[in-house]
Amino acid sequence: MTLEEKQIEIVEEFEVFDDWMDKYEYIIELGKELPIISEENKTEDKLIEGCQSRVWLHYEVKDGKMQFSADSDAIITKGIIGLLIRVMNNESPETIATANLHFIADIGLQEHLSPTRANGLASMVQRLKMSALKAI
Amino acid sequence: MVEEKMKVPFDVEQIRKQFPTLSQQVYGKNLVYLDNGATSQKPQVVIDAIAKYYSEDNSNIHRGVHHLSQVATEQYENARATIQRYINAPLLEEVLFTAGTTAGINMIAFSFGETLKEGDEIIISAMEHHSNIVPWQMLCERKKCVLKVIPINQKGELKMDVFESFLSEKTKLVSVTHISNTLGTINPIKEIIDQSHQAGAKVIVDGAQSIQHMKIDVQELDCDFFIFSGHKVFGPTGVGVVYGKKEMLDILPPYQGGGDMIAKVTFEKTTYNVLPHKFEAGTPNISGGICLGTAFEFLAEQDLDAIAKHEHHLAKFAEEEIVKIEGARIIGTAQNKTSVVSFVIDGLHPFDIGTLLDKQGVAVRTGHHCTQPLMDFFEIPGTIRASFAFYNTMEEVEIFIKALKRSVEMLR
Structure with a gap:
């Protein structure tokens, strides 16, 4: 599945929710399932400090594909990270660096990526892309 | 009152x-709006006043000879008088317009700071907003003064016995919040003011969270400065007030230089304007000031x-x-x-x-x-x-x- 196909899949998954709370119920479930970053990787250099919630992001490159794991102290932030990682995992650094992540806006969560939201997600996406650029 | x-x-x-x-x-x-500590919503009279100012009265103040400038100046100065009456300030020139509480505290921290010397002490409390912490840290760094912090108990009340023990002839200034924005604690401000004065220290009251909730009478409080923002008291953003006792404002040097705050400028020497203009350099937030006056007129009726x-x-x-x-x-x-x-x-x-x-x-x-x-x-x-x-x-x-x-x- 391409990165674009994964985005479309998520958008379709969210189409069944006509209520905001149902949408968040699902995000919270995703947050609980997120492959958590191992404790040894939860170091200061992997911490992205938001004003409210904190995010840790770790990545590895295996056979030319990027693998991410992450964590956050806030469960909704974690759920959205889960979605981002699902889209980005197993993609080449080139694909990630140039990806247009429209699915977040399509499912109505763009507010979480606003730099003013202060949950660390905007910085996290930036760091995801930077890590891809470094890996190219 | x-x-x-x-x-x-x-x-x-x-x-x-x-x-x-x-x-x-x-x-x-x-909508259930429960974020009033951050900012208050605005009554229609304030919204209308903003629209009226820009539709009918917009002009620069204090300088123009033309009609609109005089209208705007009169409204701006009337707003100052409304606020003076509301907080019961003895003199009109003791009410200074600023951009907000943060701007007000920074102004006094700079100007008052100019009168301090190495080793002088400033007291704040553990429940202060960053706006009432950082300007004092900056001042202490600049002037090598000492910052003392009144601790609190688990209920979120100031430890007044520790505060008393802090007061000495070295204490020059006490700057505390009237009400904590995070905890809601109403501090015993009158007691703090009186004790500070007995020790010879001046007092700044951060009134950002109190002005909208209770009657403020600066003469009754006897504080040296009372500072608040307009937007938390049903007025516009970008405007605030510093009340300062005239005896203090007279001796403090101005904060910012520029238009309106001068009496005469030559390249050799500049003399400063009288109060309140001495502390109001540049074109102020005219609409903000006028409409903050409207907000206080509204509040005065409640x-x-x-x-x-x-x-x-x-x-x-x-x-x-x-x-x-x-x-x-x-x-x-x-x-x-x-x-x-x-x-x-x-x-x-x-x-x-x-x-x-x-x-x-x-x-x-x-x-x-x-x-x-x-x-x-x-x-x-x-x-x-x-x-x-x-x-x-x-x-x-x-x-x-x-x-x-x-x-x-x-x-x-």
């Missing part, structure tokens, strides 16, 4: 009708005692319901408290709760509320804060509690 005969009886439904932002839906739900009772009732009911939730803990349980309810719920992040409340139409503030040292003291990353104003209703508190319970269930 405000004349009693002008009061209109308190009726929350009548009040609400005057605040158009309140009657809207967010995410398909009726029954503040009835409002205080109403707000207290809302906060008390909210607290009672919140503590029924498993793992919920109120942060800030001072004996004397305003209508601010800060709380945490064990195992749940304030950000998650705030996000879910938002989607149910309830606006609260989450995070550290610009009081990081206070969060460190309570060993929490942040709180969820519901702060009430006179236009909030019991029904809204009920909606908030219901939404909160649903959020907690979803997160657990």
